Amino acid sequence: YKSEKNKFNPKPKSSELKLANKKYTPISSIKLSPDGKQLLYAYNDQGKIRIVVRDLKSGKEKQLFKYGYKNVFQETDFNYPILAWHPTKPEVSFVYEHRDVIKLVKYRLDNDTKMNQLIPTDFQRIYSLSYIDDLNYIFSASLDGFSDLFLYKSKNRNYERLTNDFYDDLDAEYTVLNGQKGILFSSNRTTNSIKEIKLDTILPLDHFDIYFLPDGSSEAQKITQTLQFSERYPYMMGQNKIVFTGDASGIINTYVYNITDRKTNPVSNLDRNLIRHHAVKGSDKYITTYYKDGMYKFFEENIDAEKMVTPQMTQSAISSEIVTLPILPITEEPKIIENSIDEKFKFQSQFDDPAVLDPIKVRQPQPEENKFQVNINNAQLSKKPIEPYNNTRAIAANNKFALNNITTKLDNDILFEGLESYTGDRQQLLTTPMGFLFKANVKDLFEDYALEGGVRIPTSFNGSEYFLVFDNKKSRIDKRIALYRKSNEYNTQNEPNQNFLTRSKKTSILGFYQLKYPFDIYRSVRATTTLRFDKFLQLSTENNSFESPAINEKRLSLKVEYIYDNTHDEALNIKNGTRYKFYVEAINQFDLQVIDGFAFDxxxxxxxxxxxxxxxxxxxxxxxxxxxxxxxxxxxxxxxxxxxxxxxxxxxxxxxxxxxxxxxxxxxxxxxxxxxxxxxxxxxxxxxxxxxxxxxxxxxxxxxxxxxxxxxxxxxxxxxxxxxxxxxxxxxxxxxxxxxxxxxxxxxxxxxxxxxxxxxxxxxxxxxxxxxxxxxxxxxxxxxxxxxxxxxxxxxxxxxxxxxxxx
Structure with a gap:
């Protein structure tokens, strides 16, 4: 690290901007106004989005829009929101996603009015947004998994597909280049033609270059052409320059393409990757953001496109070039030294000497070059023809179950609500006694189905608990079916004048069925129905106990719960967040007897x-x-x-x-x-x-x-x-x-x-x-x-x- 300390040119602290976001909150999108006097940006705090406009001269900020909530359980989507300025009016537009529905919002800065519009559901994802005029936009978006360019007409919510191929077309920006209106974008295409191309068997994995597509043209003009590196996020800066990011040095830096002399110059030598940047045609201001010292920093500067900067090459960038490796030297076999043997040392035998044998032919090694060349990044592997798909050879996948875990522990957790019937002994209600719990869990490969069974025996060995739970999570509505049986024996409280000990046995059997409908990862509604049978029996300890009747109770219940839970564990027993539930339950006791007479209530x-x-x-x-x-x-x-x-x-x-x-x-x-x-x-x-x-x-x-x-x-x-x-x-x-x-x-x-x-x-x-x-x-x-x-x-x-x- 010391050797690299003075090889980079980080951003000067004097150009740093202090924005309203917290230092650990990423800025996901930034856009300068067409005159360069205002800045529109969005910061994303684990899914909680805020869009803010800032006056760069006065430093005053105004929050335009906020939506979402913190989500620490899923990966944060930094693609949204996507921002855009109107080229001539005090108006901004942004695209965001709410529950898989993409929405477009137009916001007037002069009167704080906004208009919402649902993007057609054909669009799976939008990657960039740029104004053409009051009603029309250019999208970089995907309909069928491939990103293409689209003309979107917000007046009637129609769209026109400008490219239709399997290449990736991203970072679309509508602008004027050399007097021609068109789309500046980055793509990994290998052809300048934008005609429809059928899907190939292998998707393109080429690097990105910068292209310009004039209005009405079927040919895109290639601005940059590099084989090993990618250029992204092109914007017009000033009247004759295009600024974009590139990773030729192994670190994402800023590059400027001069339209007049068609030359590309690197203008930064950063020690870390640039995350976002933006420039506009009506100003020489340049806005960047990157991560440093544990926080996301923001910089405003003017670029000197004539100043030559040589970015420091990283090891990964050096290894992308063709490297020369020495080969090991060839080891020659040692020569056999033939010396004449003295007569007195010759071996004598009664057998005749063998026939003369032909000498062994030794294959001489072929001369090899001292060096060979290999391209690490573009190593040519042996290619096999792709076998066409044959549906007659397809085999339907079956559920595959495996033992997930086995648990043996000592615990006294409450199982299945912990409700104790009040009928019977009217004994004191204490906490569940400690018991030995044995349980096993079986799941299928995709964890759509789970089966858990277990038994718990109290340390006093006066009862038992058995349970079996089956979970079906294959569809959106989760289903749970469970069976539970609990029995225990205990001493009954004696009457004041009673001199003998009595014992009772209580048995409870539950059938449990639950449906769970999630609104999102935090909120759900659950409906649970339970069929329960309780039996109370006085054990035979003396003559009177023989005549004591068994008491049977049967109840059917329905419980509906609304649950919200966004808590997460920072450490064991240290949570952050909020959780609550509201519930209503109806329990009906009924009677159905077919043994020892018929009874129904x-x-x-x-x-x-x-x-x-x-x-x-x-x-x-x-x-x-x-x-x-x-x-x-x-x-x-x-x-x-x-x-x-x-x-x-x-x-x-x-x-x-x-x-x-x-x-x-x-x-x-x-x-x-x-x-x-x-x-x-x-x-x-x-x-x-x-x-x-x-x-x-x-x-x-x-x-x-x-x-x-x-x-x-x-x-x-x-x-x-x-x-x-x-x-x-x-x-x-x-x-x-x-x-x-x-x-x-x-x-x-x-x-x-x-x-x-x-x-x-x-x-x-x-x-x-x-x-x-x-x-x-x-x-x-x-x-x-x-x-x-x-x-x-x-x-x-x-x-x-x-x-x-x-x-």
């Missing part, structure tokens, strides 16, 4: 649910994040949902608060935990409606010490967290409704005492504290130390240890 109970969950992640201090969350749901109908607030998800040692009463005069379909509310046990509040908010500041402090993505996983993923939670749950119309049993205590001592005491207890509970997170043995472990606030009183702190990411 279309609707024994109905549950309606409306809910949301929204999360926003704000990046801070380069590597940290402030995570915000709000969630809530309400249920209605003859059978409601019962939500328990308190605790954390995947808590290792969950506890249930029995001091908070549950409404006994209501009928509930399911019970479910609403996490996270730290500082309390499960059931600090309960109700058919809940609202919960969380805020976490996550600081990966070891990354500030070690650097990003450095060190072992245990260290680089270690985070210190400060958090604040708040939530409330209630029955009835509001938190202070008399239907809430929160503020009531009933005291019974029959037959003399029966009291109901009312007192104030704030329905809103809050918690705050600190935590530590890190990755340990492949698991993301969370440790939290929190203080709860109930009825404006700070409670004793609680410690939580759990698995899982995010909230």
């Amino acid at each position: 279309l609707s024994k109970g109905f549950t309606g649910i409306v809910g949301f969950d929204a999360r926003h992640y704000i990046p801070l201090l380069n590597k940290s994040v402030l995570a915000l969350r709000a969630s809530g749901a309400t249920s209605m109908g003859s059978q409601k949902m019962l939500y328990y607030l308190g605790g954390v998800e995947n808590w290792f040692f969950p506890k249930f608060d029995n001091s908070i009463p549950v409404r006994n005069d209501a009928d509930f379909a399911y019970k479910v935990n609403a996490f996270h509310l730290r500082g309390f046990n499960n059931n600090i509040r309960n109700g058919a409606t809940f609202v919960l908010t969380n805020a976490e500041l996550r600081i990966p402090f070891m990354q500030y010490i070690l650097g990003k993505n450095r060190g072992a996983a245990f260290l680089k993923n270690m985070q210190i967290v400060g958090f604040y939670d708040a939530g409330l749950a209630w029955h009835g119309k509001g938190p202070f409704s008399p239907e809430n049993p929160l503020n009531k205590v009933q005291i019974y001592s029959p037959p003399l005492i029966e009291l109901e005491v009312e007192y104030f207890r704030d329905p809103l509970v809050m918690g705050y504290g600190v935590g530590l997170r890190t990755q340990l043995l492949g698991y993301f472990v969370k440790a939290d130390y929190a203080w709860g606030i109930e009825t404006r009183k700070i409670q004793e702190p609680k410690f939580y240890l759990s698995f899982g990411l995010d909230f």
Whole structure:
């Protein structure tokens, strides 16, 4: 690098322009106004586009148009927008693409009016745009995969194809050259004729040259002619010069073609590739942009076309020339030295001497040249005739499946919504116990189909979970079919005067069908229907249990969700972006019995649910994040949902608060935990409606010490967290409704005492504290130390240890 330090001539800092874009945001398109006084440019921040006009004298900028959103998951398309100035009026036009639809916008700068027009769907892609007059444009575009030149008439949305061949015609600019109006463009064609050419079996891979096509002519004039290098982006500059970019030196530099003497001169010697440039006929100003020092820089200068500059050749450019390689010297065989043998050393034998043998003929090496020549870039390979396509030999491809992965781990994640039926034992609802999970995933070659099956056995070995999931992603609408079975045995809560132990068994079977329709990569709507069977059975432990009937429940549900998610992971548990979902669900309990008698009831109970969950992640201090969350749901109908607030998800040692009463005069379909509310046990509040908010500041402090993505996983993923939670749950119309049993205590001592005491207890509970997170043995472990606030009183702190990411 030191040897090359003084061999290049970078742009002077005095010519640099400070534009409104962020230093890491690329400028995808730049265009000078015809008089050179204004600059139109667009910058592209990962798909979020802004088009700005700048007065070069005053430096004032005005945003004309913006569209799109950041997309970090797909490659950014820097082809759009495409900009153009009207040659005589204060008007600009630009082309952009929205959901595969190409749109043309005309914008008047004097009155800020704009006109939108849909480009005909025949056009697959547009590469350049140039005005002819008020209504007509020149396009470089593709209809069938090949880029050609088109005359587009915006008045009636018609177009005329000017070239129709398999060559690439790009960078079209309508201009006047030597008194002739025509199109200046770059192409990799090998002929000047623009007549229609049928598709050859091999596409052209030649380098690009500059051409000029006069109006009405069938022959293009070749401006440059180089065999090994390409010239692109030609523009008229001044009255008799064409400025374009070329890579003859191995680095994209600026070149000027003088129309008068027909000479081409390099006018820059950059140490990096030029990204964009522009010049106009009515000015000698020249605008360029390239990437340097971690940012996209912009320069305004005047070119001295008479000054000779010799660009420094790179190694790749040197290797494009014919190089001479020495060959290895020929090694001659050693000569056999024949010496006469003394008589006394001759070998004696009783056998006669053999017949005289003919001498061995040694092939003499042919003389070779000391050197040979080879062109590295144009090495001639042996060519075989191209075999014509024969459809009778074609074989239809079948789906090919392969085992994608096998997972064995210890976890307690919730599977399939985690809803527990309220009927049966009415036991406490705690977090899912730890279990051994075994699952395998099979996918086809194109990942259109996936099959996953697994089993989880709790560490207490008192139950099991089985699931099988099939995904069909071949079409736009994704389909999922799943089967799930869960069973577990547990001790039943005994009555006060009951001296014996009872055990129960609960079994749930779900059939699951889901349709997912994506609007784009961030937004989708999902419809899920579920058929569920729950069975509750008291196991035989004593005489009374033999007579206990089994309870069977059957429910059919439909859930519709709208989901938006543009989050991405900057690091483990460090996200950026926003995601939310809104959902409605209808659950109907029915009865259909054909064994031990016939029973049919279309609707024994109905549950309606409306809910949301929204999360926003704000990046801070380069590597940290402030995570915000709000969630809530309400249920209605003859059978409601019962939500328990308190605790954390995947808590290792969950506890249930029995001091908070549950409404006994209501009928509930399911019970479910609403996490996270730290500082309390499960059931600090309960109700058919809940609202919960969380805020976490996550600081990966070891990354500030070690650097990003450095060190072992245990260290680089270690985070210190400060958090604040708040939530409330209630029955009835509001938190202070008399239907809430929160503020009531009933005291019974029959037959003399029966009291109901009312007192104030704030329905809103809050918690705050600190935590530590890190990755340990492949698991993301969370440790939290929190203080709860109930009825404006700070409670004793609680410690939580759990698995899982995010909230």
